[in-house]
Amino acid sequence: MDQTVFELLERNREHAETFDTRFDDVQDGQRPDAVTVCCSDSRVLQDQMWGNERPGQLFTCANIGNRVIQQTADGEVVSGDVLYPIAHTGTEVAIVVGHTGCGAVTATYDHLIDGLSEPPGIEHSIGLLAPHLRDGVETLPDGLDRDEAINRLVEYNVDRQVEVLRESDDVPDSVTIVGVVYDFQDIYEGRRGEVHVVNIDGTRSVEALRTDYPDIEDRIDRLWEYEP
Structure with a gap:
């Protein structure tokens, strides 16, 4: 067996020792404060980015391209893994987390510009992103340049996923929907690993968001403000 597995199991032993009593209040159910939809990129640390060490606080979903959508026989719908906590655990905050240098956005860009050949599973995922x-x-x-284009499309993709949630009849109007970009490539001003808010409930204007949310104005930023 690969040594990686042994190392992971040892780290899990340490995790279990640390977290042993932290499951006392959530063993029989969950009411997470937020559902996060992240890219499954290995550099996107879903819980650590929020400093979360409390089981039951975040319902974390991940896929390539931080998509909130899935394809069914009846067409495109909000993905069940995103919708579950909203529908069944009283969760009223949804956060779409894009990230700088996203490979899924890059692959979709290449597909739209030049065409792209990928294994069927990856092709399916890119096919879900491409129309958006x-x-x-x-x-x-x-x-x-290429990198500048990709990072602007990262924001654009976050906006489109937020839009899908806002327009879905399955997502109550009471749910706050936030779009952010996780930066580990020095693209935005700030520290590596910071989350930059680019969209709240469909509002994309940096000026409007900073006016409406002065307590977090230093966390609100965009590379690209485009016309709808």
Whole structure:
């Protein structure tokens, strides 16, 4: 067996020793404060980015491209793993977490620009993102290099996923929906690993968001403010 497995099991032993009593209040049920939809990129630390060490606080979902959507026989719907805590555990905050240099956004960009051949599973995931990013690719400002284009599309993808949640009849209006970008590539001003708020309940204007949420104005930022 690969040594990695042994190392992971040893770290789990340490985890179990540390967390032994932290499950006392959630063994029989959960009422998470928020559902987070992150990219499954190994550099995106879903709980650590929020400093979370409390079981039951966050309902974490992950897939390539931080998608809130899935395809069914009846068409595109909000993914069940995202919807479950909203529908069944009283969760009233949903956070879509994109990240700088996203490989799924990059692959979708390449697919829309040049076409792309991937294994069927990856192709399916890219196919879910592509319709939502197509207009963004066409709207990108002239003169951007590849990395600049990708990181603007990261924001655009977060906006589109927020929009899907806001427009879904399955997501109550009472749910606060936030879009953020996790930066570990020095793209935004700030420390590596900081989360930058780019969208709250569909509002994308940095000026409007900073006016409405002055307590977090230093965490609100965008690379790209585009016309709808």
